[in-house]
Amino acid sequence: DADVTQTPRNRITKTGKRIMLECSQTKGHDRMYWYRQDPGLGLRLIYYSFDVKDINKGEISDGYSVSRQAQAKFSLSLESAIPNQTALYFCATSDPQSGRYTGELFFGEGSRLTVL
């Protein structure tokens, strides 16, 4: 089983609908992130959380919200989806408390969202 699990893996929705992407991890990491990937733009940070009570906006947070329900769970919501939010979304974790911390992010397999 994957250490970082994203659901759903694929979703097609219509403009104006509310969408939630969920992420759960079994790595025991405090830090969790949501990125989106677009062709030619790489991965851009949407939101991140360094622990359960900490939520921070990333580079492109407009139109998104997040909830850190527990150390292991971090969900991303699109309150009213629009077509330019069509992208591949990745959840990631990291553990800066590790003695071998290299800045490494551990990614889920991605959630492909299409907004029509």
Add this chain to the structure above:
Amino acid sequence: DQQVKQNSPSLSVQEGRISILNCDYTNSMFDYFLWYKKYPAEGPTFLISISSIKDKNEDGRFTVFLNKSAKHLSLHIVPSQPGDSAVYFCAASGADYGQNFVFGPGTRLSVLP
């Protein structure tokens, strides 16, 4: 304006030869760099990193070189293998980013048998 650039969207290399993937950055405050590899339908996975106190880091077939004065880093894969075919992302971080990373757009490497 992208702060981390990978100007080659794609690269093809013959099996056994060297692959060189390039990355340029504009922010002089970046002091830590990572490379990730991504296969289709999978998330990116960490490959190798380098701190600005070094100019080279090696891990098996993978070597990353950092030229701070030119704000340039490169990933060398020697010898290249068909299993190396993937998209490679360069990522950078520094004090301005609270330990978060800025990613480049990626380079798709194809290693031909």
